[in-house]
Amino acid sequence: MEYGKASFLKGRISVCRQNFFSRLFKERIFGKCDSCFFSAGATGALIADPYSAAPRGPSRMAASRLPILLAVAFSSLSCILSHSNREMWFQDLFPPNTCPINAKANTFYGIMFDAGSTGTRIHIYTFVQKSPEKLIELEGEIFESVKPGLSAYADQPEKGAETVKRLLDMAIDAVPPHLWKKTPVVLKATAGLRLLSEEKAQALLLEVREVFEESPFLVPEDSVSILDGSYEGILAWITVNFLTGQLSGQNQHTVGTLDLGGASTQITFLPRFEETLKQTPGDFLTSFEMFNSTYKLYTHSYLGFGxxxxxxxxxxxxxxxxxxxxxxxxxxxxxxxxxxxxxxxxxxxxxxxxxxxxxxxxxxxxxxxxxxLHQPDEIRGSSFYAFSYYYDRAVDTNLIDYEEGxxxxxxxxxxxxxxxxxxxxxxxxxxxxxxxxxxxxxxxxxxxxxxxxxxxxxxTKKVNNIETSWTLGATFHLLQSLGITY
Ligand SMILES: O=c1[nH]cnc2c1ncn2[C@@H]1O[C@H](COP(=O)(O)OP(=O)(O)O)[C@@H](O)[C@H]1O
Ligand SMILES: [Ca+2]
Incomplete structure (x- = not known):
């Protein structure tokens, strides 16, 4: 079994300071709170066109600016899927009008496994909640990966589950024992398992579920499943736009995302023109509601095109x-x-x-x-965030630097x-x-x-030291569905 590059959480990221509070965000997000701050410089840089910060872009933003952005981005965020089932996400997870200053820090964790076609990865996210009013912030991430992916163990499901167990052992070390029972663990499989027969895929998922049940962590219902392709694109879009601060404030310039996996590929963006919506097949469109505005996303996962x-x-x-x-x-x-x-x-x-x-x-x-493939006219002139194999092959041929993108x-x-x-x-x-x-x-x-x-x-591989992966969006969804707010 081959272990990938690990990236460990750097030191704590500070949250509230004084003096630099942006009037706009103060009024819009923190309401009555007087002593929080928002760095106007950082806000401007993150909300402006990310390509203007080329070549290193937003990933060079100081880590200390991240939690504020997260708090702002999600303070009144909810989203609604508009296919057949309408579903609320993130509501009340990050409430408006709260100020975390002087509150006692409360740390908690979420463990999300990405069972990709070429490898299995664990993302252990750390959150802090500074007040009982439920404002939570992402503090950092511990990431590790193994190869090959679960689908390579199609005929030996127990061996496949063993790779998950070895990664989960990392979480046992990372999460303090008194929080194990409150820390949810979830695994979502992508294209590798989508391509297996139902029987083989289910056998693998069952073995993984047993590993989770034997662990000291919180195992929610449906904790081990295959992720729907369109959710994969949406969750990655949320992660990237969230980490780059595009989901907050008034001058939002969301960016489209391109993910190239081993077995499938996703394209997701927010159409700007009515014409695009008209030209697009209905099952390529999904609606979200955030900051009282509705975003209708174009997203599609092409299975077999990884x-x-x-x-x-x-x-x-x-x-x-x-x-x-x-x-x-x-x-x-x-x-x-x-x-x-x-x-x-x-x-x-x-x-x-x-x-x-x-x-x-x-x-x-x-x-x-x-x-x-469907070709939306609108994207011809747009800019996109690209990661996974786009990133890896660009690194392999010295088109970009591994660390900087x-x-x-x-x-x-x-x-x-x-x-x-x-x-x-x-x-x-x-x-x-x-x-x-x-x-x-x-x-x-x-x-x-x-x-x-x-x-x-x-x-881009990471923004503010957090991996650009659908797993972060999925973890927010998980916390919301569990009502984990401490
Ligand atoms: O969290 C991550 N950080 C960095 N790269 C990732 C992460 N998750 C997936 N990748 C990249 O995704 C690609 C492999 O795709 P994957 O195995 O997820 O296939 P799939 O999405 O088709 O199931 C590789 O380029 C791998 O580096
Ligand atoms: Ca993937």
Whole structure:
């Protein structure tokens, strides 16, 4: 089992100070409270177009500004899903007109597992509540991951659950024993389990549930489940816009989000034009109510269009039995190797006799994408936050720095794809799939979603030291549903 990079919570983040209180927020959010402060500088920077802070963007914001933003963002936030079931989220979790100054700190925790197709991750969030009036703030996160993901244990569910148990042991160390019983633990699985048979997926979830039941934590009903694809996009959108302060104040400039997982990919944004709403199929739209305004989000999850699923589709190996050699012009000519994904072994190799390089590779990849995705006109000129494999492949090819992230144009991915695909021997030491992955990302952005070459992408892994993952949005939802306010 391989452990990923860990990021641990830095020191405590201070909350209320005096003197810098922004009049706007004071009146709007804290009402009668006189002694809280809001750094106008930080507010401006976070609410302004995040791309103006390029290349490091909002992730460089001082950590000490985070809790205030969280308090402001959620102080009167609720959201309503508008599909068939209307549901209130976050209501009363962050009440308006309260001031946490001089209140006794009360720390509590929420544990959210992301069972992704390529790995399982634990996010242990720490919150503080400074007053009985229920204002809670996110203080930080402990994050750890293991590979492979649960779906690789489709035929050995107990072994899969064991990987979850090892991560959960971290939470036993991180959460003080007297809070174990009050700390909820939840696991949500994404595309890897969506693609398994119902029987195998349920067997895995059952084993994980047993691990949770044996732990000292609070195990809510439905604590282990498969996350619906559209929630995945919405929750990630909430996380990013929340962490960057876009859900608070009057001059909101929310940003769209692009998540590229191993087996599925999501696009989520807030349409600005009536025309977009008219052109969009109903099941791509979801409504939220926040600060007394309604946001109608465009969101869709494309199952089978994650980076690794796309490799199989490009190789023509989807739904095929093993024991066969799959070849592609996107791979080094002489290559012959094996690859394991979702518990299946595939043999693959380069086009020994035929063509290799960017042009033939792009044509191959296009067959997987062309005509399969909805293209909202509005996004052509917009900027988006992009993470997961967009981030990883940009790091692998030195387009951005691992720690800092950065701003790229869509054409940067194409330039890099050409460079790698047309010089595969030079990139021998990197993954043999590097050319295919970059070409897929280029084609997905341009031909799939319909972005322009000049569309800006803010590549972000963390904002204020918190991972940009759907798990934070899911944890707020969890706390709300449990009425955990202490
Ligand atoms: O919390 C996170 N922090 C950083 N990267 C993450 C996190 N969660 C997922 N990723 C990234 O997501 C990608 C893998 O996608 P995943 O395994 O979640 O597939 P899926 O979303 O299709 O199920 C990798 O690039 C991995 O680094
Ligand atoms: Ca994911």
């Amino acid at each position: 980076l690794k699923a796309a490799r199989l589709a490009t190789l023509g190996a989807l739904d095929m039995e093993g024991g066969q050699m799959f070849r592609s012009s996107c791979l080094p000519k002489q290559l012959e190797a094996e690859w394991h994904f979702g518990g299946v072994k595939y043999q693959y190799g380069g086009n020994k006799q035929g063509e290799t390089g960017f042009k033939p590779c792009y044509l191959e990849v296009l067959k997987v994408i062309k005509g399969k 950065g701003v790229l144009e869509v054409r940067d991915f194409e330039r890099k794809a050409k460079e790698v695909c047309d010089n595969m021997e030079r990139y021998n030491s990197a993954s043999p799939f590097l050319c295919m992955d970059l070409t897929y990302i280029t084609a997905l952005l341009k031909e799939g979603f319909g972005f322009r070459d000049s569309t800006l992408l803010q590549l």
